Amino acid sequence: MSNIAKAFEKGKAFIAFITCGDPDPETTASAVRAAADNGADLIELGIPFSDPTAEGPVIQGANLRALSGGVTTDKIFAFVRELRSTVNVPMVFMTYANVVFSYGAERFISACRDIEIDGLILPDLPFEEKDEFLPICRRYGVDLISLIAPTSENRIAMIAKEAEGFLYIVSSLGVTGMRSEIKTDLASIVKVVRQNTNIPCAIGFGISTPEQAKKFANVSDGVIVGSAIIKLLEKYGRQAPEYVGEYVKAMKEALK
Amino acid sequence: MTNPNGRFGIHGGQYIPETLMNAVIELEEAYNHYKNDPEFNRELTELFNEYAGRPSRLYYAEKMSGELGGAKIYLKREDLNHTGAHKINNVLGQALLAKKMGKTRLIAETGAGQHGVAAATAAALMDMECVVFMGEEDTVRQALNVYRMRLLGAEVVSVKTGTATLKDAVSEAMREWTSRISDTHYCLGSVMGPHPFPTIVRDFQSVISKEIREQIIEKEGRLPDAVIACVGGGSNAIGSFYHFIGDKNVRLIGCEAAGRGIDTFETAATIATGRLGIFHGMKSYFCQDEYGQIAPVYSISAGLDYPGVGPEHAYLHDIGRAEYVPVTDEEAVNAFEYLARTEGIIPAIESAHAVAHAIRLAPQMKREQIIVITISGRGDKDCAAIARYRGEDIHE
Numbered sequence: 102m103s104n105i106a107k108a109f110e111k112g113k114a115f116i117a118f119i120t121c122g123d124p125d126p127e128t129t130a131s132a133v134r135a136a137a138d139n140g141a142d143l144i145e146l147g148i149p150f151s152d153p154t155a156e157g158p159v160i161q162g163a164n165l166r167a168l169s170g171g172v173t174t175d176k177i178f179a180f181v182r183e184l185r186s187t188v189n190v191p192m193v194f195m196t197y198a199n200v201v202f203s204y205g206a207e208r209f210i211s212a213c214r215d216i217e218i219d220g221l222i223l224p225d226l227p228f229e230e231k232d233e234f235l236p237i238c239r240r241y242g243v244d245l246i247s248l249i250a251p252t253s254e255n256r257i258a259m260i261a262k263e264a265e266g267f268l269y270i271v272s273s274l275g276v277t278g279m280r281s282e283i284k285t286d287l288a289s290i291v292k293v294v295r296q297n298t299n300i301p302c303a304i305g306f307g308i309s310t311p312e313q314a315k316k317f318a319n320v321s322d323g324v325i326v327g328s329a330i331i332k333l334l335e336k337y338g339r340q341a342p343e344y345v346g347e348y349v350k351a352m353k354e355a356l357k
Numbered sequence: 358m359t360n361p362n363g364r365f366g367i368h369g370g371q372y373i374p375e376t377l378m379n380a381v382i383e384l385e386e387a388y389n390h391y392k393n394d395p396e397f398n399r400e401l402t403e404l405f406n407e408y409a410g411r412p413s414r415l416y417y418a419e420k421m422s423g424e425l426g427g428a429k430i431y432l433k434r435e436d437l438n439h440t441g442a443h444k445i446n447n448v449l450g451q452a453l454l455a456k457k458m459g460k461t462r463l464i465a466e467t468g469a470g471q472h473g474v475a476a477a478t479a480a481a482l483m484d485m486e487c488v489v490f491m492g493e494e495d496t497v498r499q500a501l502n503v504y505r506m507r508l509l510g511a512e513v514v515s516v517k518t519g520t521a522t523l524k525d526a527v528s529e530a531m532r533e534w535t536s537r538i539s540d541t542h543y544c545l546g547s548v549m550g551p552h553p554f555p556t557i558v559r560d561f562q563s564v565i566s567k568e569i570r571e572q573i574i575e576k577e578g579r580l581p582d583a584v585i586a587c588v589g590g591g592s593n594a595i596g597s598f599y600h601f602i603g604d605k606n607v608r609l610i611g612c613e614a615a616g617r618g619i620d621t622f623e624t625a626a627t628i629a630t631g632r633l634g635i636f637h638g639m640k641s642y643f644c645q646d647e648y649g650q651i652a653p654v655y656s657i658s659a660g661l662d663y664p665g666v667g668p669e670h671a672y673l674h675d676i677g678r679a680e681y682v683p684v685t686d687e688e689a690v691n692a693f694e695y696l697a698r699t700e701g702i703i704p705a706i707e708s709a710h711a712v713a714h715a716i717r718l719a720p721q722m723k724r725e726q727i728i729v730i731t732i733s734g735r736g737d738k739d740c741a742a743i744a745r746y747r748g749e750d751i752h753e
Contacts, residue, residue, distance in 0.1 A: 152636065155532075175648075198635040199635045199636050199651075200650075202649065203647075203648060204649065224375075225374060227378050233635075250375040271375065274538065275376075276535060
């Protein structure tokens with residue numbers, strides 16, 4: 102069984118996204134510990150990319166700050182390896198296909214296994230292209246996470262049937278970022294998912310408040326929050342981990 | 358040349374967010390239907406001929422040929438098209454297709470502004486809404502084209518992210534498309550991005566080589582020895598090459614923007630300096646660092662200032678069917694001035710990269726040999742920037 106399943110064993114999961122190296126690896130490590138200590142069930146670690154086409158302005162900003170700070174894939178592997186000695190919750194990497202491809206898929210994915218990264222989310226790798234990395238991910242026991250979007254419609258069953266780890270359901274059209282209202286009929290999407298797979302599904306994109314978290318966790322197995330956490334890092338910099346901890350605690354509370 | 362999965366050898370593919378997958382599938386299905394539809398083709402041919410002014414001339418540059426003292430040089434005058442560049446060929450095709458698909462809104466990226474102007478033009482003609490994404494730096498370099506787009510009724514969005522040039526305009530247009538798909542067609546301007554764009558854009562631009570072939574046979578009774586075109590994403594080049602790919606004796610030469618030189622960091626010569634990667638929906642060659650971060654590229658030409666190249670060019674390079682050569686800013690500016698003085702034709706600074714290579718190549722060839730250079734656009738838009746390059750401060 103995938104280690105990721107553990108994140109969904111104790112009720113609705115809260116998944117926190119943090120960009121590595123924003124503003125520096127030490128702050129990322131503290132923020133990850135704060136999130137895990139306050140109830141985050143799974144941590145999604147972003148490896149920054151120069152041109153993150155699926156991100157809104159908030160996470161674009163985090164990518165830029167991290168790269169300007171000099172973080173690289175190798176530096177991220179080094180600090181995650183260290184972080185693993187104190188953080189036990191499942192962790193996945195979120196990045197773009199070129200970061201993996203350019204590093205060498207086998208080299209990248211075998212490094213994931215070595216540092217106990219449980220999965221990989223690549224927003225620019227749809228179902229049709231997943232064979233680029235899937236055989237290697239399977240060989241090293243790293244789950245390649247599939248995404249389902251509001252426009253997936255006739256594709257949902259096909260994607261769900263072959264999904265691994267958990268399914269990432271994109272709540273809305275467009276890029277990442279906080280939204281005051283999410284209109285997609287997510288319950289119907291989840292229904293089709295449930296008919297085709299037993300793996301858990303979590304909803305992300307646009308979720309920032311405890312009310313939204315509660316609402317979307319009710320129709321799924323958990324929620325993913327990125328931009329709202331990144332906003333705290335943007336605002337408080339090296340002092341952010343404390344605020345991240347408080348925020349995660351409030352969000353997790355809403356899911357109980 | 359495309360296989361069913363949108364691959365050119367190992368290049369191409371569909372590396373895009375799931376949100377866009379049904380949109381590109383819908384586009385592919387619509388294109389496969391309409392490309393064989395006689396009514397669609399009749400309408401498109403009429404737009405090409407009556408609106409864009411096709412066929413464009415194949416002009417014998419007699420003075421230039423004589424001065425260089427080698428091959429006979431012909432210029433394929435895409436600069437004479439309506440809106441002043443080859444971009445209109447693709448845009449009329451895509452706008453007509455989008456209209457048939459029931460879309461009411463076009464979005465587009467632009468570098469030099471020629472594709473944006475063409476998209477705004479087609480949108481005006483076909484009663485569609487139009488939003489053009491343009492890097493902030495390019496809106497300054499090409500202020501006149503920004504005004505032209507607005508005059509044509511388009512909204513121009515100045516993109517401030519990243520290097521604020523063409524690649525960022527593409528990223529922003531893709532982001533916009535993921536947020537509004539049902540009424541919007543992304544009118545991509547080059548032979549790049551996810552399948553089916555590289556194929557669709559190539560097909561609409563292939564009218565260039567179809568005409569060159571007919572015209573050169575009429576004028577010379579034979580095929581040319583070399584076809585030369587500039588390459589950013591590579592749409593005018595693939596359009597110029599396409600109907601000659603099967604003719605092994607016709608050299609196909611793409612000219613990349615070397616900027617300040619391929620041994621400097623200020624270059625946009627992808628095939629000379631890039632390596633295999635995945636970006637903007639495709640696998641191809643990209644200028645990038647060792648960790649796959651896309652490099653900030655540079656060229657005097659806003660239209661060639663792109664860190665990647667279309668997947669079919671990457672494939673033609675791999676199999677050795679086409680050659681790709683770097684041309685510096687300085688060589689391009691010299692060629693820009695040379696063509697103006699010698700033939701009375703001011704080429705776009707993009708096209709001047711192709712002229713520059715012809716100036717190098719022609720003297721090494723025999724008098725009975727033939728070179729065709731595609732003049733992809735006209736150079737009015739570049740005059741102020743070239744004047745500045747020469748230290749002359751003029752205001753547009």
